[in-house]
Amino acid sequence: MDDLTCDVAIIGAGTAGLAAERSARSNGATTLLIDETFGGTTCASVGCMPSKLLIAAADAAYGVRHAAVFGIGATATIDGAAVMRRVRNERDKFVAGVEDSIAKIPDAVKICARAKFTGATTLELSDGRTVHAKAVVIATGSAPMIPETFDAVKDRVLTNETIFDLATLPGSVGVIGAGPLGLELAQALVRLGVETMVFDKGNAVAALKDSHVADALHAILEKELPVVLGVETQVVPDGDGVRLSWSGESSGERHFEYLLVATGRPPRLEGLGLETTGLALDDHGTPTYTRETMQCGDAPVFLAGDADHDRPVLHEASSEGTIAGRNAASFPDVTAAERMVPFSIMFTEPNVAVIGVVPEDGAADVVVGTASYTDQGRAKVMACNAGLVRFYADAADGCLTGATMAGPGVEHSAHLIAWAIQSGWTATETLALPFYHPTFEEGLKPALLAICHAVHAKPPPFRDDGFLPGT
Structure with a gap:
């Protein structure tokens, strides 16, 4: 078989790999996208979407079962087969959407095979061919760990x-x-x-x-x-x-x-031949890299998505793939990108979010603002009044640096705090924005006010820092 050549070879056609291929090609590079199955992304097939489909069914059952608190009599009868059938049917639609996107990639770009490094920029394929690239992006994703x-x-x-x-x-x-x-x-x-x-x-x-x-x-x-x-x-x-x-x-x-x-999903790097690349590896066998460029050392090799075991969430995988693809296309001219504030959400009830930097307890240069949802007005209306949020800020000026949030509607309100942190806002500046009544977002105000008081900063002059009990 003939050997293959390209500017950028991408190993893995998940979220990060697809983003890397698009980015490299849009920046003028010839690309090869190598994947064993082209079976869709982790998110669509076995991650974000099917899990949320199961959660949606569970929330429906929970709502029926707890309707009595509102004076409504109801009984939930759960058809397990029907629940799982809907999960699979809707999941398959999400996967089909990804497959449609993959189908738009030129056929000459897609290589259905396993890839193994034989050098920093040479790959041996399971079909017997060899790929010679100017740069390589590793986007092989992660896999469940079963002890x-x-x-x-x-x-x-x-x-x-x-x-x-x-x-x-x-x-x-x-x-x-x-x-x-x-x-x-x-x-x-x-x-x-x-x-x-x-x-x-x-x-x-x-x-x-x-x-x-x-x-x-x-x-x-x-x-x-x-x-x-x-x-x-x-x-x-x-x-x-x-x-x-x-x-x-x-x-x-x-x-x-x-x-x-559910003991973790380590990077899918086994059998990739990383030992032939000359790359420095960390204690987990993952190539060391620079977050702002996704470059591994000074080599023409880039890492993106769950394969780097850093921020295993979809929006980061897409961003990392875009950064890696662009820099692989322009290598050796590598440009640092400004990364988004770290941000993750857990979709339990209550929702949980972790944003930015979480300090050690008692850190001297950090002040903490706390708010409980036990007596929060909208939460009491909805009979979900439980949860705790803690915001962290610079002790010098009250600039928000991080948050850990567990409470009703946090999957939405956490976005507001993530945007505030990434924008470099102080607690005072965040409080100056509108908070509608009655909403879950109002429950964040006590934590922000606590930070203002801790750093001796006055809240906005039009912001009342008093709260009527239970509102």
Whole structure:
């Protein structure tokens, strides 16, 4: 077979890889996009979209089940097969949309094969051909990690890449991992009538660094399902399921029909031949790179998306792919880009968001503003008055630097705070913006006011810093 040449070779056709290919080609480079399956993005096929479809069904069931608080009698009857059928049908539409986008890429650009480095800019393909490129973008994504301790029950192990293909809802699921993925799916399952427990060897839910918000969130979630922290687990086959035992800060055992293992998604770099590239690798075997350029050292190799194990969220994958593709096309003329403020959301109820920099407790150069949703007006109206938000700001001037938020409607209000932080606003400047009454966003005001007082900055002159009880 003939060897292939191009300006930029991109390995992986997920969100980051597709963005990198578009960016490189729009900047005048000839490109090759190499992928084993061209099966759609992680988000569309096994991540963001199917998980939100399951959560949507769960929220509907929860709303019916809790309608009595508003004086409305209702009963939720859950058809597990119908729930999963809709999840798959709608998911497949999202995947089809991605496939339509991929179909618009010129056929000569798409190479369906596995790629392995044989040098910094040469790739060996599984079909026997070799690619010679001027620059390479690694956008191979991530994959579920299943520890060897689950080998004995592997036929009963689910991950985010397999759970949505169940024909119907299971009777019981033990969730291993209290990170965002595990908690989102666990809460959805329990709201859909699946007996569910969550286990984690760590001591904080959702990997939150702010212990105050983590503790508040843990207490809220445990009203719906047990979330057992600080434990090690052992599993053995048990008839038509798994016997799971745990020990540590608590102990016990029980039978589950399935285990959902959500212990992380490390970069998909195995077998890529990185040892031939001369790149420096970190302790996890990931190439070291510069966030502002996505370049690995000074080599013509760039990293983007979940493959870099930095900010595994879609909007960052798209941004990183765009940066990597542009710089790969212009190599060796590499340009630094201004990165977005770090921002992640967990779609449990309450929603959780982490924005910017979360300081260590007691950091001298940081002030913290706190607001509880326990007595917040709109939250009480909606019977979802639970949650805690904490904002961090520079102690010198009250400039917002970060936030950890767990509360109703946070998936929306967190965007406002992320924009404020990225814009470099102070708490005073943020308070000067309109806050409509009655909304969840009003619940952010006490935290902002607390920062103003801590740095001895006056709130805007037209802003009343008094609140009527419960509003």
